[in-house]
Amino acid sequence: MSSAPFRERLIHWALAGSAATSLFALGGIMFFLFWEGLPLFADYNVIDFLFGSFWYPTAEPPEFGIFPLVAGSLAVTFLASLIAVPLGVLTAAYLTEIASARIRRICKPMIELLAALPSVVIGFFGMIIVAPFLQDYLGADTGLNLFNAGLMLAFMSVPTICSISEDALYAVPRSLREASLALGATRWETTLHVVLPAALSGIGTAVMLGMSRAIGETMVVLMVAGGAGMLPTSIFDPVRPMPASIAAEMAEAPFRGEHYHALFAIGIVLFLFTLAFNIIAHSVASKHKQVGSSGL
């Protein structure tokens, strides 16, 4: 029979090994991404790539200007946050500050279920229900546009934003609320001026994670954003966010051709964006870390 210390060590290494697996996976994927993406810049200028305004990957000569795609991604993400952030944070505030325990027990799983909806289902909803509505009632030239995509992505980021914000609000010590109420503030004033600011770092993290979810989402934007590679001038213009371009074109791009490398290079840009969002989320969380009840 093996001794207890040996078993301990075995378990120790088994756990360390499983933790390392995801690290290796991340490292491997990153290496692959850069390995396949960087060759583009051997014969295509980085500035032309990032700021060129035409994406004609199969033309002769090809043009790989991703500026409209980046603008499309940012516009869609910004619009989605504009809708999802107030909705998510206020829902979280309602759940922690106002709702009774019973309502909370029912509502929270429902909101989390929204996150479990497959994105293709949300995409279908946008295509079949929202798009004709935008055309018939709001006079959009096409219902497959920036607004539709932003709205659908907002649906997808609300659960993330709400769930993390709710945890942050819930973690605000009771003593802060009690002190505020004792000083004569109303419940609304307490929520707005005491609880929300105290949980700001958690909410910031929630917003950033929600945004990184929105910018990387592929299926929804592929289905409802319209796919026009031009700079949007109104919220009813069709756009072509980066993930949609990659998903639509990768299968047909000749292996290891310029177009193939260009799609990976878009992947790098996208990766840097999500990385930035995650770093911001992390630094917001650690910089404004709530210490004990003196977090304010």
Added chain:
Amino acid sequence: MKGIRTLFTAMLALSIATPGIAASKEEVIINGSTTVLPVMQKVTESFAAEHPNVDISLSGGGSGNGIKALTDGLCQIAMSSRDIKGNEVELAKSKGKEPVRTAVAIDALVPIVHPSNPVADLSAAQLRDIYKGIIKNWKEIGGSDSKIVIISRDTSSGTYETWEEVIMKKEKVTPAALLQASSGSVVQAVSKNKNAIGYIGFGYLDPSVKKLNMESVEANASTALSRQWPISRELYVFTDGEPKGAAKQLLDYLLDPQKGQKAVSEVGFVPLQAQ
């Protein structure tokens, strides 16, 4: 939509077990264009019934992927909606493969509009000007006074390449065009938008959209075969060297006017003439 299609393109492995007899089975792996996939699906089903000793696995993933799989020796037959490119031939040769092309069907593209659109006939030049973004309003070509919503396929698709070659004459489609990732989603988008124009393969026509004539030529099988219909292309399969063994049996079956070519027209493409 291509994502879904690829995901849902289940590996179609048809095998018929013959217990007690250790029959040696030949395996044929087919990969490539999702345009050719429906034809292949139909053909392999009936082929497998006639040839129980052949194991077929079929999957889609795009013309480029199919040719790459052939190059890497991962499949024996690559389906493609376009001809093989120069650099793909070079890559194949560098790996000791020699891609051989066989035409299997004709795919004709047809411009479509919403059924309520009064416009019924356009010339190639008018289509080109619409897709270049010069003609912007339906009233300029005899329709109602509303902006034209241009729907195109993504630039890597074989369908787009055919359109670019035949209609655009290598000029660029306006960046304002909505790019859809599959013919199915073009139909979907046009059927939901009164001001839209799009183009699809014959096989995707359905009553939710209206096909346009081109200079009084109607798009149908006979005009496509006689090449009166201006926008048509051949669909191919590629093999490493001349097809051999089970792959040859399958391709012969596919090209047989009474068998495979019937499936071609059932799926909505145009069968090759005079076999």
